[in-house]
Structure formats: structure tokens, C-alpha cells
Amino acid sequence: MSLSNRQIIYANTPSPAINPSLDNGTFKLNTTSLPNGRNESIPQDKVLVRVHYLSLDPAMRQWLTAKRSYIAPVERGSVMRGQSIAQVVAVGADLTSQYAAGEWVVAYSGWQEYALLGAKEAQKVTVPAGGRPTDAMSVLGMTGLTAYFGMLEVGQPQPGNTVVVSGAAGATGMVAGQIAKIKGAKRVVGLAGSADKCDFLVKELGFDAAVNYKDADWKKQLKEATPEYIDVFFDNVGGEILDACLARAARDARFAICGAISQYNAAKPQGPSSFMTVISQRVTMKGFIVFDYAKKYSTALNDLATWLSQGKLKRREHIVPGGLEAAPQALVNLYEGANTGKMMVEVAPVEEKARL
Amino acid sequence: MSLSNRQIIYANTPSPAINPSLDNGTFKLNTTSLPNGRNESIPQDKVLVRVHYLSLDPAMRQWLTAKRSYIAPVERGSVMRGQSIAQVVAVGADLTSQYAAGEWVVAYSGWQEYALLGAKEAQKVTVPAGGRPTDAMSVLGMTGLTAYFGMLEVGQPQPGNTVVVSGAAGATGMVAGQIAKIKGAKRVVGLAGSADKCDFLVKELGFDAAVNYKDADWKKQLKEATPEYIDVFFDNVGGEILDACLARAARDARFAICGAISQYNAAKPQGPSSFMTVISQRVTMKGFIVFDYAKKYSTALNDLATWLSQGKLKRREHIVPGGLEAAPQALVNLYEGANTGKMMVEVAPVEEKARL
Structure with missing residues (x-):
């Protein structure tokens, strides 16, 4: 049958x-x-x-x-x-x-x-x-690879850098932030939408700080969490969050634009209004799609699997x-x-x- | 005295x-x-x-x-x-x-x-x-240098590329467009704010097309002027013009963000709402300031003076x-x-x- x-x-x-x-x-x-x-x-x-x-x-x-x-x-x-x-x-x-x-x-x-x-x-x-x-x-598939290439090929965190990830408690964001830490970023800050998620990022994943963007004073918290401004921003959210991070961009910052989940259901999507900072701080914003890095998937998967088995990468x-x-x-x-x-x-x- | x-x-x-x-x-x-x-x-x-x-x-x-x-x-x-x-x-x-x-x-x-x-x-x-x-x-000073580095270091036009310049009849824009043409861009399109300026760009400077953004149908004109989309955009204007050009971005386009004259007097500046295209077309948007290229000024001035004396560059x-x-x-x-x-x-x- x-x-x-x-x-x-x-x-x-x-x-x-x-x-x-x-x-x-x-x-x-x-x-x-x-x-x-x-x-x-x-x-x-x-x-x-x-x-x-x-x-x-x-x-x-x-x-x-x-x-x-x-x-x-x-x-x-x-x-x-x-x-x-x-x-x-x-x-x-x-x-x-x-x-x-x-x-x-x-x-x-x-x-x-x-x-x-x-x-x-x-x-x-x-x-x-x-x-x-x-x-x-x-973590060993599309979202892990997206985090890997977005962070390492676009964001390129350097030792001493401050790295911020939005949607940090999501499948891609949590891996992106941990990779930045593995690669020696000085300070990794996550943006997420609840106190529980923020706790998870700091206590379980080892982020240096996390900001709940649903708090009324989240922009102030973001400022305090990035005293040396933002060298690398890995963005999954777009809209107001991208805007606030642009306003905190350091000189020559790299903004890896992975997604804009806040805008996908919007009838009229909103772009960053702090756009002047792109010029004044010489920011590079680069959109990317994981498929473009297909030739490097096996190296990346090997790294991700190694970090997972070593306990450096949690999911x-x-x-x-x-x-x-x-x-x-x-x-x-x-x-x-x-x-x-x-x-x-x-x-x-x-x-x-x-x-x- | x-x-x-x-x-x-x-x-x-x-x-x-x-x-x-x-x-x-x-x-x-x-x-x-x-x-x-x-x-x-x-x-x-x-x-x-x-x-x-x-x-x-x-x-x-x-x-x-x-x-x-x-x-x-x-x-x-x-x-x-x-x-x-x-x-x-x-x-x-x-x-x-x-x-x-x-x-x-x-x-x-x-x-x-x-x-x-x-x-x-x-x-x-x-x-x-x-x-x-x-x-x-x-042309042999700040605006010429800004055009030179923005176009060549950030925009990086390749033979076959379509290049669009906003504020194209301004001091920087007119040099930027001509440099793209000198460097072998297939098609250089200027955006300017009057029919006279557009005539000047095409008839005197050799742009392939020009669009008057004050025309009611300018977005349609821009689309028709960029049948193969936009590989390089040199932006002096920002706002709605940046937005329209983002919507026409080709795969892997480079957007050299030089200025945003439309936004400087705005109480609440407007960013690009076509921002999704940054991801889907893997656009790189990079702000720049001419001062960062000071070590290369003498080479650039030499090129600009040569083109000027050869009649390839008009001002x-x-x-x-x-x-x-x-x-x-x-x-x-x-x-x-x-x-x-x-x-x-x-x-x-x-x-x-x-x-x-």
C-alpha cells in the first residue's frame, strides 16, 4: 500500500x-x-x-x-x-x-x-x-557556517576588539559570539530579547555582557557595555538595533549584515538612520550569504566540530x-x-x- | 597702520x-x-x-x-x-x-x-x-582627491561595470564619474538635480547617461539607465537616492559612501529602507574620508594633473x-x-x- x-x-x-x-x-x-x-x-x-x-x-x-x-x-x-x-x-x-x-x-x-x-x-x-x-x-550546518563566515570573513575580529552580536541567543548569533571569543576578541556583547536569554549568554556561553533590548534603557546599557565602541557588529536583527550599534561604531568598524529579522514582516522596512556614522567612522557594512563560501565549508565544519568536541563551543x-x-x-x-x-x-x- | x-x-x-x-x-x-x-x-x-x-x-x-x-x-x-x-x-x-x-x-x-x-x-x-x-x-585638491580615492580604493570599478554617481554635477561627483570612465567602466550614469546639469554630464563630461532626480519618473529613468544593475555607486547624496540605488544594486556591488548632502540639514536623518538588498546582493557599503589616504596624495595628484593636461578630465x-x-x-x-x-x-x- x-x-x-x-x-x-x-x-x-x-x-x-x-x-x-x-x-x-x-x-x-x-x-x-x-x-x-x-x-x-x-x-x-x-x-x-x-x-x-x-x-x-x-x-x-x-x-x-x-x-x-x-x-x-x-x-x-x-x-x-x-x-x-x-x-x-x-x-x-x-x-x-x-x-x-x-x-x-x-x-x-x-x-x-x-x-x-x-x-x-x-x-x-x-x-x-x-x-x-x-x-x-x-551548529554543524547552515547556521553554524553562517556564523563562522560572517564573523571570520566579514567581521574579522582582532585581538582587543569589541564585538557585538544581535539576535545573540538565536542559532546563528550564539555561535557567532562564541567564535569571536575563541578568536581572541577582547569583549563580546550580545543583544537579546529577554532577561533569560541574556543570562544564558553570559552564564552559559561566556559572553562578557548582554543587553536586553526590551528594557527601556537598553541604549544606555549598550553604551555602557561598549566603552571602547564597537569594532565588529554581527547583525541578525536590523532596524533600530542596527541603528543603535551604528551610533556606537568605532573607527573602521566592520558590520557583518547577516539578517534583519525585525524587518522581514514590515510592510515598509526601516533602514539605519544613524547612517552618517558610516562616513564619519569609515564603517564597512557588508551583506553576505553563506552559500558564497561553499568552497570553504569543509574547513569550517572541521573547526566547528573541533570546538564543539573541546567544549569551547556550546549550542x-x-x-x-x-x-x-x-x-x-x-x-x-x-x-x-x-x-x-x-x-x-x-x-x-x-x-x-x-x-x- | x-x-x-x-x-x-x-x-x-x-x-x-x-x-x-x-x-x-x-x-x-x-x-x-x-x-x-x-x-x-x-x-x-x-x-x-x-x-x-x-x-x-x-x-x-x-x-x-x-x-x-x-x-x-x-x-x-x-x-x-x-x-x-x-x-x-x-x-x-x-x-x-x-x-x-x-x-x-x-x-x-x-x-x-x-x-x-x-x-x-x-x-x-x-x-x-x-x-x-x-x-x-x-580637481587638484580635496574634492579631486576625494573622488579619486572613493572611486578607486572603495568603488574599484572593473571593466564592464556600471557605475552610478550621485551629486554628479558637484565638484567631487563630476571627477568621480570621469575617473570611472578613464578606468574602463562600461557605463557611467550621473544623478543630478536639473536638466542643465544632466546635459552637462552627458555632453561635456562624456557620462553615458544622466538622470534628473527632480523628474517625477526618475526612479524609472534610473532603472532604464542601469539595465545591468549597479556595480559601483559613489554616493554624495544619501537618503532617497541611496535607497533607489540600493534597490538597483548588482551582486557584490560596492557602494562608496562619500557624503549625504540630502540629510545634513535634516533634524531626523533618513537611512536606506531598501536595506534588505545589502544582504541579498552581498553589497559592501563603505564610508570613507579622504584624509585616510594622505600617504597616497602625491600619486593621486600626479594622475589627476596628467588627466587634466591630457583633456581626459574636465572640471x-x-x-x-x-x-x-x-x-x-x-x-x-x-x-x-x-x-x-x-x-x-x-x-x-x-x-x-x-x-x-
């Missing part, structure tokens, strides 16, 4: 906020059927995978907008795009030398329970000592229960800062076997 | 616009007396110069604001800061081997008719073949008559885009001898 597969389809353009309802909201549920790989063979050049954890990423809101960007928008009517951690269920005839059932992969599956993927869409995961399969889509996951249909609301919550660490939706627990 | 010297003093903080009235406005007139260098000797380490042409520069508005900047603000009650082209009238005993009466200098005189200057404040001018003394404060002056007291209104007019080319106030014509 065929495999019943539930999917989340991108149905309606957000206007501008995502509506998480599966009944006439931004997304809708759909059910298809797939060959089950037992009494129905799968295509010879595909693997059948079962999705366990969906990656939720700030960039997703941008994918729903038909603007010129680094990646084509998701087409309405198609499965919502996204990475996942999945397990191989069945292997097509051409791929039996590459995959075996039970192996973990980073899957370009989109938001669905199962997927038939080509070899490029299912990257086998090597779980390092002390690691978990899900690390491959966070945290924020796992949302509730299965596939929890994803739309979780995405909305991501933009509201609900997560500390990598946010993912548990479609099926690691230990749960596939229903075939 | 002593030399009567009229000065313009910075009197009142603009709020936020400059008030050009000399009666309770931003500036006021003052008269002092100086030793005349004949029957009253001047200090041994000074030269007495007579100012002929005051330089008017967009940066001046910033100098009147007590914000952290690349240069200390002008103090209220002191002579307004500014370069001038001046002629040596008398030479102190220690400097007779360096200066002679009648020589032209670029003077850090401020806005006054005469000044007693140290050797660092009076740089002798070598007028090249076909040149004029005033070139030393425009234009916008000379405001009316003497010293015309300066405040001329400065206001500068921010309104009154000038094509280097704006300067004629305190005394070149040929006029000093009254001593």
Missing part, C-alpha cells in the same frame, strides 16, 4: 505578517501518497526519507516574497521550502552504494513527513562524538512539539523571538520508527 | 537649517586688525596671506554639529572653518626660505579676508600647464561673487544644489592686489 504523506503548502502571500492558520492562512495542509519502497519501488535515482525535524529559519519570510533576492521565492501551491533532519527509509536502485536505510541525512525536503530526494538533496550526516543528528542543521536547540502542523505557528513565534538556540519542529522523535 | 580684517564667525547652532542672515543668523561679521607686514612685522613663524576664494563644501554643515565625527566641530564664536586659495602678502623671518610674496597657497584660513598662518596651514600651489590657482582646492567652477559676506547664503545654496562644479566665493579676484 502507498505511503500517505502530509505536506504543508504555501497557499497565500503574507500581507505582510504570516497567518499561521491552516484554514485559509498563509499555509494549508495537503496529503499525497508516495511509493512505500517495499511493495512499491521508488525511482532508481531517489532515496525515500522520513522527516524528523524541520529547520525554522528567519530567512523563510523572505522566501515568501516575490522580490529580487539571493534565492527564488517559493511558488504558491508548492510545498514550503526548508531543510530537515531525516532518516533514510528506502534507497533507489542507483543509490544503494551511497545510502542505507536508517542513515541520517540533512534533507532538502520542505515541510512534509516524507520525501523522495535526489542524491544532492539528501546529505549524509556524520554525527561527531558528543553530537546529535540535529547538529547537522544547526542549544529549541524543539517545538506538535508534528508537522505546528510549523506555521512556530515560524510566527520565531519572528517574535520565542527561541533560545536553533528552532526546529519535531515531526517525529529521533527514536520513532517510520510507519511503512 | 594695521590691516583691517573682516571675518565670518560661527555664532548660532543651525536648528536644523542654516540661517544665512548675518544679523542674528548662523554666522555674524566681525572685524579685527592684523599686523600689515610692512611697518608692523608679523610673527617670525607665520605668513600673512590674503584670501581670494573660499571653498564651500557639503561637509561644512556637519562641522557645525557637536556630534562624534571625523573632525572636531567648529566652536561657536570662532572664525568659520574652511579652505581657501590665498596669496602670500608677507613672510615671517623664519619662513623666508619657503615662501615669497605673491605666491599662491591653499590656505586653512577659514572665512576671513586675511590670515596669519603657520607653514602647515599654507600649502604652496603649483599651477600646472592649463591650470588655475583655484584648481588646487578642487568646472561655480564662482559666487559678492565678497566674504556672500558665503553664508552661498552655503545654503550649495545644499539646494545651486552649483555645477566646485562652488567657491570670490573674496577678491585673482588679479586684485592686496590693500596694505
